[in-house]
Amino acid sequence: MKKIELKQWHTEDLVFNKQFYISFAQCTPDRNLSWAEILRITTDAAGEDFTDRDMPWTFLQEKGIVIIVSRVSFHVYKMPKYDSIITLKTYEAAPMGPLCTRMFELYDAETNELLIKGLSLWTCLDFINKKLMPAKAFPYRPCPTNIAEFEGIKAGKISIPENMKTIAKHIIQYSELDANGHTNNSKYINFAIDNLPREFQEKQIKDLRLNYSKEALLGEELEIKAAYNPEENKYTIQGLVNSEASFECELYY
Numbered sequence: 112m113k114k115i116e117l118k119q120w121h122t123e124d125l126v127f128n129k130q131f132y133i134s135f136a137q138c139t140p141d142r143n144l145s146w147a148e149i150l151r152i153t154t155d156a157a158g159e160d161f162t163d164r165d166m167p168w169t170f171l172q173e174k175g176i177v178i179i180v181s182r183v184s185f186h187v188y189k190m191p192k193y194d195s196i197i198t199l200k201t202y203e204a205a206p207m208g209p210l211c212t213r214m215f216e217l218y219d220a221e222t223n224e225l226l227i228k229g230l231s232l233w234t235c236l237d238f239i240n241k242k243l244m245p246a247k248a249f250p251y252r253p254c255p256t257n258i259a260e261f262e263g264i265k266a267g268k269i270s271i272p273e274n275m276k277t278i279a280k281h282i283i284q285y286s287e288l289d290a291n292g293h294t295n296n297s298k299y300i301n302f303a304i305d306n307l308p309r310e311f312q313e314k315q316i317k318d319l320r321l322n323y324s325k326e327a328l329l330g331e332e333l334e335i336k337a338a339y340n341p342e343e344n345k346y347t348i349q350g351l352v353n354s355e356a357s358f359e360c361e362l363y364y
Contacts, residue, residue: 115196119159126202127160130220133195141313143190144197146304150297150321153215153229154180156201166251175239176249180296181210185229185319186263196220204259206246210234212259230261264318269359271349275336279306281350283327294327303348303360306335311346311364318363324356333357 117130137148158168171178191197198220204212215229235244247254281302289295300321304312327333327350334351344364350357 117196121160121163124202125164126200127156127163128198128200129156129159130196130198133191133193133197135193138193142193144192146300146316146319147297149185149191149217149227149229150183150300151295152199153201153231154296156199156215157213157231160201164252174251175237176244177236177238178233179236180231180233180323182232182266182268182323183229183319183321184261184263184266185215185227186261187227187315187317187319189224189226190315191217191219191226197226198223202257203255205256206254207232207259209243209245211246211249212255214259214261228261228263230259230263230266232266264320264361264363266320269320269322269347269361271359272338272340272347275338275347275349277334278337279335281306281333281335283329283331283333285329288329292329294329296323299323299350299358300360302333302335302350302358303337303346303362307337307346307348307362311339311362314364316362316364318361320361322359324358325352327352327357 115132117132119129121127131152133144137144139145161167198218200216202214204214206212210232211234213231213233216225217227218225234246235249237244283294287294287298331352335348336351337346337348339346346362348360
């Protein structure tokens with residue numbers, strides 16, 4: 112059995128680095144790292160970055176601030192594989208309008224080959240005054256000024272085509288909640304992929320976009336709709352609760 116030594120560190124330019132070993136349980140049957148795991152480890156790394164910079168979740172909660180992820184986009188060069196070690200890098204970039212920006216890069220730890228690059232747009236809710244906080248108003252660290260370089264599809268609002276059809280219905284389960292008691296952000300991609308035809312579950316995704324619109328709560332029913340665009344080789348998936356959008360997703364193959 113090989114010895115695995117995983118490292119975690121910050122660089123002087125505030126890039127948070129963390130290494131991960133990819134286990135069997137984190138992978139899909141093709142032995143690629145699953146998309147739910149990609150979303151989970153990137154989200155967790157963002158939280159660890161803030162924690163290491165003296166802004167843990169508990170500190171922000173005491174200040175009346177909740178971070179809300181609005182949109183994410185990922186571009187795939189090569190999928191991470193089982194029994195490998197990856198290095199995840201994450202850092203903040205200049206805001207895009209009222210939204211804060213965070214970048215993610217996943218590398219093969221042995222070859223330093225870039226595997227996946229991602230971008231998330233997020234905002235802060237001042238839950239004491241019950242209002243959203245503009246990106247430049249988020250305190251406790253200097254507002255980033257470096258411009259994000261991203262080769263993927265812009266993390267913008269996803270347009271819903273007219274030919275969407277209901278493909279499944281799903282009741283939100285207790286095991287899909289996180290420590291906040293909310294449906295974890297990483298679970299929504301499962302709602303999308305799990306209900307596609309098998310051939311598209313097994314196909315390599317080149318670009319993924321996900322919009323979080325409204326949280327689906329425990330016991331609520333998600334109506335999942337989808338449409339395939341052969342010209343763009345793209346699936347659009349939407350989850351609705353009581354006819355209101357909960358999430359929108361685009362998968363490009």
